Amino acid sequence: MFALLFLTLAQAQSPVPPAAPTVQGFPGNPTGFRPKVEIPFNRFYDYPELLAWMDKLEENFPKLMHHEVIGHSVEGREMRVYTLTNSEKGTDREKPAMWIDGNVHGNEVQGGEAVLYTAWYLLENYATLPAAAELVDENAFYLLPSQNPDGRAHWFEEAHTAHSSRTGVQPHDDDRDGRFDEDPADDLDGDGQITQMRKYVPGEGNFRLDPDDPRLMIYVPPNDKGAKGDWILLGEEGIDNDGDGQINEDEKGGYDMNRAWPGMWEPDFVQYGAGPYPLYWPETRCIASFLFDHSNVAALQSFHNNGGMILRGPGAEAFGEYDREDLQAFDELGRDGEKMLPFYRYMVIWKDLYSVFGGFTTWAYEDLGVISFTNEMWNTDQYYPDRSKAPEEGGRSGADKARHFFDDNLLLGAGYVNWHPFKHPFYGDIEIGGWRKDVGRVPPSFLVEEMLHRNALFCLKHAKAMPKVSIGSIEVSDLGDGVKAIDAIFKNEHVIPTRTGRAARMKIGEPDAFTIIGKDVEVLAGGFRTDRFRPERIELAEREPARLLREDGIGPREELRVRWLVRGKGKKVTLAWQGEKARDVSVEVELK
Numbered sequence: 314m315f316a317l318l319f320l321t322l323a324q325a326q327s328p329v330p331p332a333a334p335t336v337q338g339f340p341g342n343p344t345g346f347r348p349k350v351e352i353p354f355n356r357f358y359d360y361p362e363l364l365a366w367m368d369k370l371e372e373n374f375p376k377l378m379h380h381e382v383i384g385h386s387v388e389g390r391e392m393r394v395y396t397l398t399n400s401e402k403g404t405d406r407e408k409p410a411m412w413i414d415g416n417v418h419g420n421e422v423q424g425g426e427a428v429l430y431t432a433w434y435l436l437e438n439y440a441t442l443p444a445a446a447e448l449v450d451e452n453a454f455y456l457l458p459s460q461n462p463d464g465r466a467h468w469f470e471e472a473h474t475a476h477s478s479r480t481g482v483q484p485h486d487d488d489r490d491g492r493f494d495e496d497p498a499d500d501l502d503g504d505g506q507i508t509q510m511r512k513y514v515p516g517e518g519n520f521r522l523d524p525d526d527p528r529l530m531i532y533v534p535p536n537d538k539g540a541k542g543d544w545i546l547l548g549e550e551g552i553d554n555d556g557d558g559q560i561n562e563d564e565k566g567g568y569d570m571n572r573a574w575p576g577m578w579e580p581d582f583v584q585y586g587a588g589p590y591p592l593y594w595p596e597t598r599c600i601a602s603f604l605f606d607h608s609n610v611a612a613l614q615s616f617h618n619n620g621g622m623i624l625r626g627p628g629a630e631a632f633g634e635y636d637r638e639d640l641q642a643f644d645e646l647g648r649d650g651e652k653m654l655p656f657y658r659y660m661v662i663w664k665d666l667y668s669v670f671g672g673f674t675t676w677a678y679e680d681l682g683v684i685s686f687t688n689e690m691w692n693t694d695q696y697y698p699d700r701s702k703a704p705e706e707g708g709r710s711g712a713d714k715a716r717h718f719f720d721d722n723l724l725l726g727a728g729y730v731n732w733h734p735f736k737h738p739f740y741g742d743i744e745i746g747g748w749r750k751d752v753g754r755v756p757p758s759f760l761v762e763e764m765l766h767r768n769a770l771f772c773l774k775h776a777k778a779m780p781k782v783s784i785g786s787i788e789v790s791d792l793g794d795g796v797k798a799i800d801a802i803f804k805n806e807h808v809i810p811t812r813t814g815r816a817a818r819m820k821i822g823e824p825d826a827f828t829i830i831g832k833d834v835e836v837l838a839g840g841f842r843t844d845r846f847r848p849e850r851i852e853l854a855e856r857e858p859a860r861l862l863r864e865d866g867i868g869p870r871e872e873l874r875v876r877w878l879v880r881g882k883g884k885k886v887t888l889a890w891q892g893e894k895a896r897d898v899s900v901e902v903e904l905k
Contacts, residue, residue: 338441339434341766348437349373354430354762357422357755359469360390360462366429367395367458374436376401377449384599387483390462392599397432398453399439399446405453409779409895410609412683413772414457414600415616417571417673419464419478423690423755423764424616428458430765431772451896452776455607460596460615460673461570468750472500474507474549475754480566480586481594487567488559496554496563501735501745508730508747510547512740518542528732528746529713550745552738560739571617572669573597576676577629584670591671604681608822611779611809611894613677613685614772619754621657621692623650623771625685626675628662635678636814641869642684645808646778650771656692682816684809686775688768691756695764720752723759728752780811780895782867784888789905795880796837797904800848801888802874803827805867811892812866820864822893827861829877831886834904842874851876866892879904 339348350373352366371378380395398405413431415424435454438445459465461481468478477498484493498507511520511530521542523529533542551561569586578584578591592598604610625643627635635643647659662669669675674685696719697703704718720728732746756764785802792798805811811825829836839858844850854861858877867873879886889899 336441338438340438340442346441348433350433350437352429352433354426354765355758356761357426357751358429360425360459360466363425363429363458364391364393367393367432367456370432370436371395374439377436377439378432383603384595386461386463386596387481387594388463388466390466392457392462392596394603395432395456395458396453397435397449397456399450402450403896405455406607406609407896408451408453408609409611409781410453410455410607411612411614411772411776411779412455412457412604412610412677413614413616414460416458416462416465417460417615418569418617419461419466419480420468420473420476420750420754421479421616421618421690422465422468423618423761425458425465426761427616427688427690427765427768427772428456430762431769432456434766434769435773448773448776451781452779453609454776455603455610457600460600462596464566467565472498472505472507473750474498475748475750475752477507477564477750480564480568481570481596482566483568483594484565485567487563488557490555490557490563492555492563494563494565494567496557496559496561497551497565498549498561499551499554501550501552501737502733504730506730506747506749507550508745508749510550510735510737510740510743510745511544511732512547512743513543514545515543516541518544520544520546523714526714526717528717528729547740547743568594570594570597571673572671574601574671574673574676576671576679577627577632578671587671604677608893610681610683612775613674613683614775615674615685615687616768617687617689619691619693620689621654621694622666622687622689623647623654623657623659624662624666624674624687624689625660626662626672626678628669628672628675630663630668632663632675632679636818638810638814638868639678639684642778642809642813643686646684646686646775649774650686650688653771653774654688654767655698656694657688662687678813678815680821682813682819682821684775684778684813688771690768691754691764693753695756695760716748716752724757728757778807778809780809780867780892781806782811782890782892782895782898784890784898784900785872787888787900787902789902791905792878797879798848799829799877799879799886799888799902799904800842800874801876801902802872803867803890804872805870805895808869809894810866810868810871811894812864814865817865824862824864825866825890825892827863827875828889828891829859829879829886830889831879831881831883831904834879834881834883834886837878837880839875839877842876845874848876866894 520530572587575591677685790798836859840853
């Protein structure tokens with residue numbers, strides 16, 4: 314007893330070991346780090362909240378991020394682009410840049426949070442992760458949280474389904490009756506959701522209730538036995554607001570800003586939602602103006618939902634295939650993306666999904682020459698990673714059964730509005746019920762952060778692939794009679810070329826320039842060597858040998874050999890490379 318008391322007193326008097334130091338940042342490790350700005354990434358934010366979080370990051374990291382307003386939406390909301398880079402290491406325009414945006418479709422909300430997460434992750438880890446610091450020092454990021462702030466705002470603020478408020482909000486005559494937005498869906502029961510309507514018609518319907526779960530409707534197909542169901546589905550909640558005998562046929566807006574870009578644009582009768590001409594809406598015009606003005610953008614990512622896809626163009630078969638040297642970058646990034654994003658597939662839009670004319674990311678590649686992807690974020694396969702254990706029995710009813718099991722057991726039924734009676738002015742006694750607007754196209758709260766992190770890090774992998782030029786070995790040879798040959802190797806260290814094949818072929822932007830200058834040095838000739846072992850095999854420039862222009866730039870991880878012939882009294886020259894999509898480089902060379 315005495316020994317135990319002595320031990321207890323000794324333990325009480327012994328010093329408590331100090332806690333492990335907490336470091337600023339959040340690299341993904343769960344201990345030892347504390348973010349400077351703590352953002353809950355288990356929810357989605359309306360547009361003011363989203364901008365407020367971006368502004369909070371800007372306030373806490375003023376040397377690394379600032380914003381500008383590049384335009385306004387139809388309803389006057391600011392279109393803000395946040396520039397993230399270390400300006401002490403050079404201005405944003407001096408560096409290769411990546412454009413990242415989300416939410417061109419108003420209901421596809423998680424793209425906004427993916428932009429926010431990307432900025433947060435880079436800023437929080439800048440001081441402690443060398444890889445994050447290198448990305449911010451050597452590159453610039455142009456971040457637009459939402460291409461469609463009006464659609465986002467209405468999806469948050471009003472009653473909707475998972476699929477509505479996709480459009481912008483400029484009035485549009487969907488049913489071509491000369492009136493605009495006069496018959497949208499109606500929140501009949503006032504619960505903030507647009508769910509489904511069903512009516513009991515004994516022996517006259519085409520659905521029956523699932524005997525194990527009356528929330529589920531089982532389709533009764535036409536048959537020789539004359540068997541029928543007792544229920545009919547009436548579509549989404551709504552009434553005939555315009556008295557034309559139809560319900561919910563003219564929602565607010567009704568166009569698609571992801572069909573409005575100049576690349577392979579087609580009019581509305583070919584590509585629904587395209588508008589009267591390319592870049593018709595102010596949101597698209599201000600984005601296009603920004604990108605035209607920032608020729609340093611070498612990578613582009615636009616976030617949508619859903620389906621778990623990493624999409625590249627072409628959007629239409631008629632375009633043909635992308636340039637071979639560019640496919641190396643697309644394929645390498647896309648296939649790595651499949652490894653980083655479980656249940657996602659790397660796909661070609663027209664071939665693996667459907668044709669899209671006038672799409673944003675296809676325009677960015679086809680008209681601007683930028684390697685561009687669209688990620689369709691979230692895949693409902695992620696409800697049940699082990700598909701063999703998912704309670705799905707095929708068909709719509711089976712899919713609903715699997716979703717109900719998930720919702721009942723992992724969300725305690727929060728995602729579903731149970732069927733309840735309502736007196737409809739036209740249909741009479743009906744029932745209203747179904748899935749909430751935030752079920753299906755977006756993940757449940759506990760899976761949001763994983764989705765954001767994986768997609769954000771795919772963006773950073775894309776950014777790391779942007780071109781980086783270095784000057785390798787340099788050899789000076791005396792050819793006699795005062796003439797010297799200078800042989801230099803210029804290398805692009807990354808997989809995205811300094812000029813994409815598309816840019817080179819269509820002469821988009823400025824060609825790369827390889828230059829030599831020196832006091833009291835005359836440049837007699839210059840050109841690109843075609844054989845590493847035979848310096849006499851060279852494509853000589855016809856004029857201006859001191860400034861060699863190359864439309865093809867430097868390809869994926871390519872080494873390019875350049876030779877200049879010079880003479881004069883000068884003792885040194887400067888070799889340099891300048892281009893739009895990578896940082897300029899130069900080196901001083903002594904002439905022996």
